[in-house]
Amino acid sequence: MKLLVLKENLNKGLGFTERVVSKSLSLPILNNILLSAKGNFLNLSATDLEIGIRYWVLAKIDKEGKIVIPAKVLASFIGSLPESKISFESINNILHIKGESFKTKIKGFNPDEFPIIPKIEEKEFLELNSAPFCQGLAQVHKYASLNQTRPEISGIYLAFQKNQVQLASTDSFRLAEKTLLLEAGSEKSNFQGQSLILPQKIVQELINIGSEKKGKLKIYLTPNQIMFEFRTKESSQPQLQLISRLIEGDYPNYQEIIPKKYETQIVLPREKFLNHLKTASLFSGRINEVKVKIDPSQEEMEIFSQSSEIGENQSLVQGKTKGKMTEVSFNWRFLIDGLINIQSPEVSFELNGEEGPAALKPVGDPSYIYIIMPIKAS
Amino acid sequence: MKLLVLKENLNKGLGFTERVVSKSLSLPILNNILLSAKGNFLNLSATDLEIGIRYWVLAKIDKEGKIVIPAKVLASFIGSLPESKISFESINNILHIKGESFKTKIKGFNPDEFPIIPKIEEKEFLELNSAPFCQGLAQVHKYASLNQTRPEISGIYLAFQKNQVQLASTDSFRLAEKTLLLEAGSEKSNFQGQSLILPQKIVQELINIGSEKKGKLKIYLTPNQIMFEFRTKESSQPQLQLISRLIEGDYPNYQEIIPKKYETQIVLPREKFLNHLKTASLFSGRINEVKVKIDPSQEEMEIFSQSSEIGENQSLVQGKTKGKMTEVSFNWRFLIDGLINIQSPEVSFELNGEEGPAALKPVGDPSYIYIIMPIKAS
Known part of the structure; x- marks a missing residue:
């Protein structure tokens, strides 16, 4: 791997990616970020095995390749740099980073050891405005139960209807519900009548991302997993994908309350x-x-x-x-x-x-x- | 005790006073503030037995008296009030607080149980500009040793010379020294050639107060204790007094280093x-x-x-x-x-x-x- 990248772009991506990185002691490989250089992009991936993230940063790639680097060290190091142009080169699982006034080596790991983040088939999707969806989640998410004995109410409930989606959460002492209107055309999607329960962690990440990212958000659904995809304007390349498992079980019929x-x-x-x-x-x-x-x-x-x-x-x-x-x-x-x-x-x-x-x-x-x-x- | 006081003034005084209040479990009376109404002032006093504070708030006193009230409850309560005019009345060691939209009772204690904060005879003093002195302390205070095995370097050293005062601290790995010029006239004071070691805690409070209070600061000295006094303009009534013990021992001759x-x-x-x-x-x-x-x-x-x-x-x-x-x-x-x-x-x-x-x-x-x-x- 050999490439040139701008600090500002890389730093933003590391900010989102590092949040997902696990602080696992039993599986230390999860404390890392997988860097992959391909085409015109440097991809940053991380997972805690519950949710996964992929982030693409525009880069001038001289040689494609992969390396796995400790997330905290990389993010702190890049964040501390005053310069804008940074060169990356991986040699024997060591990342050599250079700028005008510095030369740095960070020890990495074999990319083959990194877990695979599941791919979701990009067929049917629902397109939403990112900001109101993420703000709606922010209005309900903290009332979900922290108690894991009833996992179904530990998550946030989403119910897609004709031209609207309902977001709800409860811990049985209180309950919040937000209704968002969907755009015309979404009635045709196969999300109609579907409902699902999102884990707290992915909701937290969506709120964090949504507070920064405007524009459109695409949702892809499989029976057990969900993917949220953010793009910048009309680019054919997604900028950020978040993948999560869904919580199984039936959400209580809260409308009665x-x-x-x-x-x-x-x-x-x-x-x-x-x-x-x-x-x-x-x-x-x-x-x-x-x-x-x-x-x-x-x-x-x-x-x-x-x-x-x-x-x-x-x-x-x-x-x-x-x-x-x-x-x-x-x-x-x-x-x-x-x-x-x-x-x-x-x-x-x-x-x-x-x-x-x-x-x-x-x-x-x-x-x-x-x-x-x-x-x-x- | 019966009086009328403005929230804003009281709140400011409680802010300074509450910081000195001890969080002692063994002597719970120290978690309180002594309120005394006399003349035109409500006085707030607190001590942790190492340092003591007295703060005077202008008030309309209908009946003089004293009461001891839990510091945290009183400060949080007064801070939370939207109104400006507050009435206090103590009946059987219960403080009745009233405003236009509320009626409150806070349980207090017998003022006789409160420890006496030592009085320092207000004879000879040194007058300084408050802001540069407190800022000077802020530049040195955090290098004092945290290790109590050598108590003399756990404090901040002050050495008064002809027309200047030196502030110094060290933990034997590093050392900082700030020199402040004294005003003309101070050569005549009996502070000349004196040196002393201030405990960290009083220095912390002086830095906190000095960041808000401009104007003059008077220092009174006895062989074992020191008092810092802040006045507002030309008022004959001090607004705030801080009293502390001094650390005994000889400060190392750091100039050699x-x-x-x-x-x-x-x-x-x-x-x-x-x-x-x-x-x-x-x-x-x-x-x-x-x-x-x-x-x-x-x-x-x-x-x-x-x-x-x-x-x-x-x-x-x-x-x-x-x-x-x-x-x-x-x-x-x-x-x-x-x-x-x-x-x-x-x-x-x-x-x-x-x-x-x-x-x-x-x-x-x-x-x-x-x-x-x-x-x-x-």
Whole structure:
């Protein structure tokens, strides 16, 4: 392998690739990145055996070839360089790197030892706008269960329908759902009516990539695996592919839990609600309990919390009220978690008594809903 | 105790005071702040028994009194409030806090249980400009030894001379010295010829305060203790006092180590030198060794590092050279530590062979010097 590459391009690719690299002690080869030079591109590949990544960097290839290099050393080294033009040459599994003011050797490994990242047949695909899809994932992903005893709810659920896709997650205490419209034409794809469960890790990577990459995203599906492909503009060469296994199992029929109506509603300024909850949290006890009280004869909500050790706090937030008087206990952490992913200045807080599920909805945006279960009176 | 206070003022005071509060499990009363209302001020006091702080906040006092309140709860609570006017009232060691939209009770303790922070007789003092003094401390403080077997070098040394004060620290591998000019008139003070050793913790607090507070700083000294006092403008009321014990013992005669001449000199761009060292550090072995090589027939320095596991790196930094050819090994961490506290764009790197002390000096600023010992050839 012998090539010339620009630091800036390589550095960006190493940033994405290094995140996927495993920190495995039992399989140290996974701590590396496979570099392959072919055609006009240097390809960077890494895998932790659950997800895989391939990234293509434009390069001037003098001699094709492959080498496996420790990810952390390579990424830190390239990141630290002040120069823009870098030459790579592999000799006996040692990578020689040169620039105007430096000469460096990094010890590598035999590329044959590197695991193969599965290829997915690039037949039928669904094309989406990258940014809204990745932002939608960011609004739901952190409510998935961390508990692995029910693997199906440890992932993020995607359900493709006629002209929309629903993203959902739950840990059985709360649940979030985001609905994204698909572009015209996608009704014809064989994704129609399909649903799947994505592992947390690939979702995390998509959110990370989506926050940088605009443009289109293609999704390829097999019964057990999924591939996300990002291209730059109209290039025939993909720039980045992420491959992941899917989680097996049936996702719970969460639609049943979403309340169709409410007994009490208050429309609150989101920022103020959030700040009052943070203050109240200082006085809540071990189970994070805060009590909210809405008397629709008054245009306000009372938030109350107390701890036998610290003291107590009672505060009022003004808002437009509707329905009947209510007093319900919540885990403040779950309320704050929900408010954080709502971007609108006002939020509709809809309650269904002491034990019924409550909802937080962004005012003016029907595409998102967050459901939270009350703490039951003991 | 009953009073009215502005959130902003109180919050600032709690910020400084809370930093001093101990996280002691054996003496839980030290996790608190003593609030005392008297005259036109609410005083906040805290101590960890090594250092003490007193902070005065302007307040409208309706009834004088005292109460002891958990520092973390109070600071977090006040910090979380959106409002500006806050009322305090203590009833049976419970602090009742009220604002327009909230009512809160925080459980406190009997003020008699709080330890007494020593008073220092306000006789003779030395007056300094706060900002340059605290910035000077910031340039030396982190080279003091962390090892408590030689307590005298675990602190920062201050030596008052005719019209200047020297600040110094060392851990025997490196040493930093900053010289500050005193204002005219201070020759008459009884600080003349005095020297003392300040514990790390008080220096850390002075740096923190000095980064915010401009104006004058008064220093009061007793044989075992020191007090630093900050006032706002011409107010007769001090705003903040910090009291600390002094470290006993004789500080080593470090002046002997500072080389008066050099065998080899190179003047380097500071930022570039720093970046090349960071790159080199990736390839250095367990003892952090990097080798620098200067051949004064060429206007450059070579930096070389290698590790049997990772590989090797060789790089060149351009600079003006003088003196004889040399090749010396250093701990890259100590070189970087020194460069970080130098602000000038160019640095003079002065070497004295394989075993002699080397110096880093900011070009154009004779008030600062950083000495570093080479790694001896084994």
